[in-house]
Structure formats: structure tokens, C-alpha cells
Amino acid sequence: MRVARIAPVAVLAACVTAQGSGAIFEPQDFNVTAALQGLGVDVSTLPEPNKPETSALSKRSFLAPCSLACTSLTILFGQDHVLSEGASAYDAFTGAYWSAQQGALNPSCVFKPTKTLDVSTLILIARLYQCPFAVKGGGHAAWAGASSIEDGITVSMENFKQVNVASNKQTVDIGPGLRWDDVFTAVEKDGLSVVGGRMAPVGVPGLILGGGISHFSNKYGWACENVASFELVTASGLAINVSPTSYVDLYWALRGGGNNFGIVTNFKLAAFPLGQMWGGQRVYLESTFPAILDAIHQFTVTGSSTDLDAAQIVTFASAPGIGKVAFANLHYAKPVVNAPVFDSWKNITSIQDTTGLRPMSGMAKLLNEGAPAPGAYQTWWGISLKMDRQLLQFIIDTFYTQEATIADVEKILIIMAIQPITEGALKAMQKNGGNALGLDPKNGPYFILNFNAAWNKKEDEPRFHHVISTMIKLIKAEAQRRSLDNDFVYFNYASEYQDPIGSYGAANKQRLASISKKYDPTQVFQYLQPGGFKLVKGAPNPNTP
Numbered sequence: 140m141r142v143a144r145i146a147p148v149a150v151l152a153a154c155v156t157a158q159g160s161g162a163i164f165e166p167q168d169f170n171v172t173a174a175l176q177g178l179g180v181d182v183s184t185l186p187e188p189n190k191p192e193t194s195a196l197s198k199r200s201f202l203a204p205c206s207l208a209c210t211s212l213t214i215l216f217g218q219d220h221v222l223s224e225g226a227s228a229y230d231a232f233t234g235a236y237w238s239a240q241q242g243a244l245n246p247s248c249v250f251k252p253t254k255t256l257d258v259s260t261l262i263l264i265a266r267l268y269q270c271p272f273a274v275k276g277g278g279h280a281a282w283a284g285a286s287s288i289e290d291g292i293t294v295s296m297e298n299f300k301q302v303n304v305a306s307n308k309q310t311v312d313i314g315p316g317l318r319w320d321d322v323f324t325a326v327e328k329d330g331l332s333v334v335g336g337r338m339a340p341v342g343v344p345g346l347i348l349g350g351g352i353s354h355f356s357n358k359y360g361w362a363c364e365n366v367a368s369f370e371l372v373t374a375s376g377l378a379i380n381v382s383p384t385s386y387v388d389l390y391w392a393l394r395g396g397g398n399n400f401g402i403v404t405n406f407k408l409a410a411f412p413l414g415q416m417w418g419g420q421r422v423y424l425e426s427t428f429p430a431i432l433d434a435i436h437q438f439t440v441t442g443s444s445t446d447l448d449a450a451q452i453v454t455f456a457s458a459p460g461i462g463k464v465a466f467a468n469l470h471y472a473k474p475v476v477n478a479p480v481f482d483s484w485k486n487i488t489s490i491q492d493t494t495g496l497r498p499m500s501g502m503a504k505l506l507n508e509g510a511p512a513p514g515a516y517q518t519w520w521g522i523s524l525k526m527d528r529q530l531l532q533f534i535i536d537t538f539y540t541q542e543a544t545i546a547d548v549e550k551i552l553i554i555m556a557i558q559p560i561t562e563g564a565l566k567a568m569q570k571n572g573g574n575a576l577g578l579d580p581k582n583g584p585y586f587i588l589n590f591n592a593a594w595n596k597k598e599d600e601p602r603f604h605h606v607i608s609t610m611i612k613l614i615k616a617e618a619q620r621r622s623l624d625n626d627f628v629y630f631n632y633a634s635e636y637q638d639p640i641g642s643y644g645a646a647n648k649q650r651l652a653s654i655s656k657k658y659d660p661t662q663v664f665q666y667l668q669p670g671g672f673k674l675v676k677g678a679p680n681p682n683t684p
């Protein structure tokens with residue numbers, strides 16, 4: 140089928156759907172120029188792409204592929220939508236990443252599409268000139284190159300800000316340019332909420348495509364389980380609707396597969412009624428730690444399955460002038476104060492307590508208070524383990540012993556968070572054919588250990604990477620000794636030295652790779668979009684510190 144000759148995008152998508160899953164998605168002789176014409180692009184106005192022989196024989200007539208691609212985008216979309224190096228808007232853009240490492244990369248240009256057709260055009264332009272690109276949603280991935288690129292095109296989804304609640308209030312269409320605060324605030328007007336992020340400024344697309352842990356996950360699963368459909372622009376520039384009944388293989392792959400299959404332009408999320416909920420943060424001193432570890436253990440192994448409305452995350456840190464502290468974030472998806480599921484927390488004396496009744500948007504703002512401003516150096520790491528009370532003790536001992544070894548380094552913070560992957564969440568993950576994460580409910584419940592450090596000086600990075608890597612090595616070794624280790628690495632917490640997709644298991648990784656080859660035969664999203672965790676390689680940086 141010569142899909143490239145038919146226009147417009149909607150027609151192409153319908154055509155491919157009609158062919159069913161047995162059809163070849165992109166023919167071997169796919170003609171990028173013709174496909175661009177099919178989108179309505181007048182290719183005669185664009186610069187000639189380099190011929191392969193030009194680059195080899197005559198350096199003089201060889202123009203950098205990304206300079207040609209950025210010029211083309213400017214011709215087609217105008218300077219308002221294409222920021223070039225040197226422009227103040229360009230600097231404002233790179234300066235707005237959450238981590239300094241991502242902001243330090245300098246793309247050839249930044250492209251800001253406003254509609255799905257623009258995204259189709261972008262992909263074909265990148266292919267025509269062979270200019271690599273990166274896609275940025277909320278920009279909260281920490282490591283350099285996850286959603287930024289040196290010398291390519293950074294595609295910013297910031298103009299995709301739609302929030303459309305369906306008239307039956309069962310679903311809501313949301314754009315990949317939104318932050319979770321925007322989403323909650325908007326749907327609350329209809330008395331609704333969705334399974335999404337827990338901190339206000341975090342972006343929608345990265346969080347969903349990597350999994351998405353929410354206060355509501357014990358009942359509904361992770362965010363990716365609660366996508367009724369994705370609008371996805373594929374490697375050939377086709378916009379397709381991916382759901383439990385259309386492109387079923389892609390639907391499975393997008394639940395944990397990250398940016399490996401296309402660019403998402405709309406998420407249709409399942410919505411549920413919610414007014415006020417209960418929750419907030421309690422701060423505890425070191426003397427309470429034994430009781431806190433008891434409470435973490437109890438909630439993970441039994442408590443969470445007795446009440447699916449409950450959520451718990453506990454973070455350990457050191458506070459200047461105070462010493463070791465723990466922050467318990469307890470949330471309950473109903474306006475009920477101190478629900479019995481949190482009884483083990485009741486008798487532990489806190490030094491500060493913000494728990495109360497608020498809408499989810501209020502919870503998301505509150506949890507973000509005191510978080511480092513965007514632009515600091517950041518590193519995030521995650522592992523998963525099986526729950527055991529003695530292992531918990533080993534974990535916090537190891538965290539504080541290792542943390543002390545970098546006492547001399549100036550820092551904004553170094554923290555370790557413990558959160559369960561509850562039985563309820565594991566069950567809900569099996570909805571609609573399951574997800575790609577490879578978590579077996581039979582072996583649960585698990586918990587995730589998440590490490591995050593933030594600091595101001597570039598040259599200190601190796602110290603932070605080394606200390607967290609050491610904590611993880613020691614903890615995993617102890618867990619292995621006790622048969623409590625687990626392979627799963629959460630995509631959205633993984634550092635560039637980790638391999639979340641490999642952690643899904645060989646069979647799932649293989650299945651993801653074959654789905655990728657079916658919809659993206661030239662592997663655009665593996666090689667022309669090199670950033671993020673890829674199917675064709677392991678950890679982005681193999682040199683674990």
C-alpha cells in the first residue's frame with residue numbers, strides 16, 4: 140500500500156486501520172518527500188536534502204542536516220514556532236528544564252508544533268534531512284538527553300494544552316503540553332480527578348508513558364493503565380488512535396514503553412468523581428524510625444490491601460540542625476480524616492503535620508512546596524525490592540552511612556523514598572491486556588526505592604553519582620542474600636546508568652522490539668530520536684560510577 144500518496148493524515152490513519160493488523164504499516168519503498176506532499180507541504184519551497192554521495196565527496200557543498208531541517212521548519216511554520224540558537228526565547232527554553240544537565244544541551248533549534256499535523260510534518264522533515272530530534276513534555280526527566288538534544292531538533296509539546304471532559308464525564312482528553320497541576324485544576328471543575336502525578340509541575344506525557352505512580356494507584360493501577368486511548372503520530376507521520384481495541388499491540392507497548400513508538404499528541408484518560416480528599420505530610424525525628432519502619436512494612440504487606448483508597452510514600456533525609464528526618468506522605472482518596480488504614484501512624488509523634496482535606500490539585504501544590512527550583516543539577520535513581528522489615532533497617536542504615544561520606548560536598552538535598560507497589564496496583568495493572576512492565580502480581584507486593592540528589596556545582600556530579608550507585612550496590616547485594624531482590628527498575632526514576640526496559644524481562648523487551656519494527660521499520664524512534672531509554676540498547680551510559 141502506498142500510504143504516502145494519500146492525504147490527509149486522518150484519511151491515512153483510517154486507511155491503515157481498515158487494513159487490520161496484518162497489513163504492512165510502512166512499505167519498504169516509503170517515500171518521505173511524497174509523504175510530505177501528502178500532508179500538503181510544498182516541498183519545492185524547501186532546501187534540497189544532502190545526497191549521500193555529497194557528504195562523502197565534497198565537504199564544501201555539504202550543509203549540516205539539522206541546519207537544513209531547521210531552515211525548512213522555519214519556512215513552513217515561521218519564527219514564532221522555531222527558536223534558533225542565540226535567540227532569547229531559545230535561552231529561556233533551555234533554562235526551563237527541571238535539571239541543569241538537560242538544560243546544558245544546545246539543540247540546533249527548538250520546534251513548537253501546535254497541532255497533530257505539525258507533528259507529522261516534523262517527523263518527516265527529520266527523516267528527509269536525517270536530523271535527529273528529542274521530544275520534551277514537562278521536561279522533568281533528570282538526565283541529559285532524556286528530552287533534550289545537542290545539535291538536533293528539540294520538539295516542545297508545550298502548545299498541546301487541551302483539557303476536554305467527555306459529556307458523560309467518563310473520560311477526559313488531555314494534551315502532552317500540560318503539567319499535572321493544570322490537569323487536576325481543570326477536571327475538578329467537573330468534580331472529577333484522574334490517575335496522574337503527585338507533584339504540581341511535573342509533565343503529563345513522560346509520567347504516563349513510563350508508568351505513572353499516583354495516590355490513586357492502589358485502586359486503579361498506574362497512570363498508563365488508565366489511558367482509554369492515545370493519539371500517536373508514528374514514524375511515517377500517521378496519526379493513529381491506540382486503544383484496547385485498536386492497535387492492541389501498540390496499546391500494550393505504550394504502557395511503559397516511553398518514547399519508543401511515536402509522539403503522543405493526546406491522552407484520553409479515564410476519569411472518576413472526586414471532591415476533597417485527605418492527605419499531606421508528617422515530619423518525624425530519628426527516635427521514631429523503628430515505629431516508622433514498622434508502619435511502612437505493615438502498610439505494604441497487609442494494610443494497603445485492606446483499603447484501596449490509601450497511599451503512602453516515606454522519604455528519608457537529613458535536615459541541617461535537626462539530623463535524620465523522615466517525611467511520611469499519607470493520602471486517602473475520600474474526605475476521611477485518619478482512616479483506620481493509617482492506624483499504625485497514629486501513635487508516632489510528628490514535629491510537623493500538613494495532613495488535611497483538599498482537592499487533588501491542592502495536594503499536588505502542597506507536595507511541591509520546598510522542592511528545589513528548576514535548574515539545579517539533579518540525579519534520580521530507582522530500584523525495586525520485596526518487602527521485609529529487617530531489610531528496611533539495612534536500607535536506612537546504608538543510606539545514612541553512605542550519605543555521611545559526602546558530608547563535605549555542598550548540596551541542596553539527598554533523599555531516599557520508599558513507596559509500595561501494592562497488591563491493589565499489581566492487580567489493576569492487568570487491566571486491558573496488561574502493561575509492558577513485567578511485574579508479576581504473584582511475587583508482590585514490591586516496593587520502590589527512589590534516590591534523588593540536587594546540587595549547584597557541575598563538578599560535584601561524580602560524587603553524587605558514586606554515592607548513590609554505592610548505596611544501590613550494597614542494598615541489592617543484601618537483598619540478594621535474603622532472596623528479596625527484584626529486577627524491575629521504574630522507567631521514570633531510572634538514571635542514565637540503569638536499564639528500565641531490560642528490567643521488564645527478556646520476553647517483554649523482545650516483544651517491544653518486534654512491535655517497534657512493525658510500526659517503525661526504519662527505527663526512527665531508536666536512531667533518529669536517540670534520547671531516552673531505547674529498545675536497541677541497555678543503559679544509555681554503560682559506565683556505572
Ligand SMILES: Cc1cc2nc3c(=O)[nH]c(=O)nc-3n(C[C@H](O)[C@H](O)[C@H](O)COP(=O)(O)OP(=O)(O)OC[C@H]3O[C@@H](n4cnc5c(N)ncnc54)[C@H](O)[C@@H]3O)c2cc1C
Pocket residue numbers: 237273274275276277278279280281285286296315335336337338341342343344345346347348349350351352353397398401402403404510631632670671672
Ligand atoms: C519533582 C518530581 C516529581 C515526580 N513525581 C512523580 C510521581 O508522582 N509519579 C511518578 O510516576 N513519577 C514522578 N516523577 C517522575 C516523572 O514521571 C518523570 O520525570 C517524567 O519523565 C516526567 O515527565 P515529563 O513530561 O515532565 O518529562 P520529559 O523530560 O519532558 O519527558 C520524559 C520522556 O518522555 C518523552 N516524551 C515527552 N513527551 C512525549 C510525547 N508527547 N510523546 C512521546 N514521548 C514523549 C521524552 O522524549 C522523554 O524521553 C517525578 C519527577 C519529578 C522531578
Ligand SMILES: *[C@@H]1O[C@H](CO)[C@@H](O)[C@H](O)[C@H]1NC(C)=O
Pocket residue numbers: 170171172173176
Ligand atoms: C519520491 O517522491 C517524490 C515526490 O513525489 C518524487 O519526485 C521522487 O522521484 C520519489 N522518489 C522515489 C525514489 O521514488
Ligand SMILES: *[C@@H]1O[C@H](CO)[C@@H](O)[C@H](O)[C@H]1NC(C)=O
Pocket residue numbers: 482483486
Ligand atoms: C496507640 O496508643 C494507645 C495509647 O497509648 C494504645 O492503647 C494503642 O494500642 C496504640 N496503638 C498502636 C497501633 O500502637
